[in-house]
Amino acid sequence: MGLPIQKDAEGHKIMLRLCKPKKPSKKDPSEWDNDPVKLQKLYDYCIRDVEAEECLSQALEPLTASELKVWQLDQRINLRGLHVDQDALRNALAIVEETYEGCCKSISEATGGVISTPKQVAKIREWMLTNYEVDMENLAAETVEKMLESETLPDGARAVLQLRQLAGKASTSKLQSMLDRCDEDGRVRGNLVYHGAATGRWAGSGIQIQNYPRGTLTPDEIETVHRVLPARSGQALDLLLGPPIDCLSSSLRSMICAEPGNRLLAGDFASIEARVLAWIANQSDLVQAFRDGTDVYVGMASKIYDVPEDEVIKTQRQVGKVAILGLGFGMGHKAFRDAAKKMAGVEITNKFARQVVKTYRDTNPKIRQFWGDLNTAAIRAIETGQPHRVGRLEMLPDDDWLKIRLSSGRCLHYRWPRIVQVIAPWSEGHYGIIYGPDELEDVLEDLDVTLGDRIADGWIECNLPKGVAKILQSKKIRMELELKEPKKIPQIQYYSVEGPARKWQKTRTYGGKLTENVVQAIARDFLAEAMLRIEKAGYPIVATVHDEIVCELENDKGSLEEFETIMRQCPTWGAGCPIGVEGFEAKRYRK
DSSP, X not given: OOOSSOOOHHHHHHHHHHTSOOOOOSSOOOSSOOOHHHHHHHHHHHHHHHXXXXXXXXXXXXXXXXXXXXXXXHHHHHHHOEEXXXXXXXXXXXXXXXXXXXXXXXXXXXXXXXXXXXXXXXXXXXXXXXXXXXXXXXXXXXXXXXHHTOTTXXXXXXXXXXXXXHHHHTOOHHHHHHHHXXXXXXXXXXXXXXXXXXXXXXXXXXXXXXXXXXXXXXXXXXXXXXXXXXXTOHHXXXXXXXXXXXXXXXXXXXGBBXXXXXXEEEEEETTHXXXXXXXXXXXXXXXXXXXXXXXXXXXXXXXXXXXXXXXXXXXXXXXXXXXXHHGGGOXXXXXXXXXXXXHXXXXXXXXXXXXXXXXXXXXXXXXXXXXXXXXXXXXXXHHHOSOEEETTEEEEEETTEEEEEOTTSOEEEEEEEEEEEEXXXXXXXEEEEEEOOTTHHHHHHHTTOBOOOEXXXXXXXXXXXXXXXXXXXXXXXXXXXXXXXXXXXXXXXXEEEETTXXXXXXXXXXXXXXXXXXXXXXXXXXXXXXXXXXXXXXXXXXXXXXXXXXXXXXXXXXXXXXXXXXXXXXOGGGTTXXXXXXXXXXXXXXX
């Protein structure tokens, strides 16, 4: 933040040393370092720490009255906590331990005693290389999964990797974490981080229920799991439902449950970001489709595959769903192809992915225009120092900030914004003719080459990204190309906390990303206001997970219908947004 008072880095090091016991010696038999000089530096560090925090507090805007209520509710939710089924957790851990011991025995038998546990990474890699000439860079879950997809992998190597994969699933961390964090009254507290994302969304803490796998078992099957758990028999689970570890993974959420005499009510804002995007960008036909309750995923799939809506099959609808949920923020075809595989389990070509992106943008021109309008307004506000409005949003340059005032009245903040000139990625590379047979098309598509019209022995007006021409030359492919002249475009740069290391660093943004920030923030504000209404109506909230509110209350109080009605109410500032809510009530939490 560039404040006049900074934290004391040297004092921080001393604090870390003094908070740990030291090795006693004859000269100083004490377990703790009580050096007066170091202790004085520690005291000075603590004073400076408070001064720095006070300086930071003065530099930041105070919470508004409405946002203060949200923060106070967050504290109540964290103190209230989630009730967990401790007996079920202990029984599940016993089955996990049984499964892991079986993995150890099997991997030892498969390798002739060379490897005793699936955790011995170095030994497994060496054994694979020595016995099957399979060289694995690492044994991360993604690497193992990809290797197991290979049809040429020898059976012996496959067996060992499958045991490694099973042992990974048999991790006790999530189950054990619930038990370790459980208070005497059977509740786990401190599960939410207020304003965990820059857009205001909550982040997870503690047992991190936001990251639990969705699972494949139905609610009835999960109840079967809980009826079998007291027997602590993995074999029984396997006989009734399938591999025990998969059953437990699918049942993780159900370890969270209501106390005796209570039940859980949960409501989820359906496709909230897609709805907010259509509303904020004035894509009126999509807004109306959401309002009418039509299946917008089927509608999108119908356009993508050029088939009537009543003939759209399940996999096509899944692609339509990924398009609606993923392409609203300027996602390119490569990212969409990856998203289709990850979210829908559907593999598509680069060529088809390009077609889907084009179809989405042609179908939703107002959304596409909104990206550009938002980017232009932000750049002009930074350059001129004057406010600029885009529909329901307003760009407000203010000293060292760019603020985006949302329809709710809350602001997004971007620190030290400036405009920098960057080379447009699409302007680099080559342009021209590529010669080759029809079979070459798939290779070129995989290299992200945009092909022009087909001629007798090749393609004209081809667009090659940077570096691709060199790859094609190495493959002895004949081409007639010209180097494109790179073009510079203005881009917004600001400072933010980024990356796994959470470092304060320069970040660049653009219209699509700004749109994503705005939509996510507005969706969060719909959620926050609904939480205040729900709590006020006597439904005690115990968690919020993404776009979902979870309450726990007595069996004879409230109703799911009333709960959903309160949640569905639209605040004045959100008038016209087609809010949809899907809820359930149950003894155990589920997704």
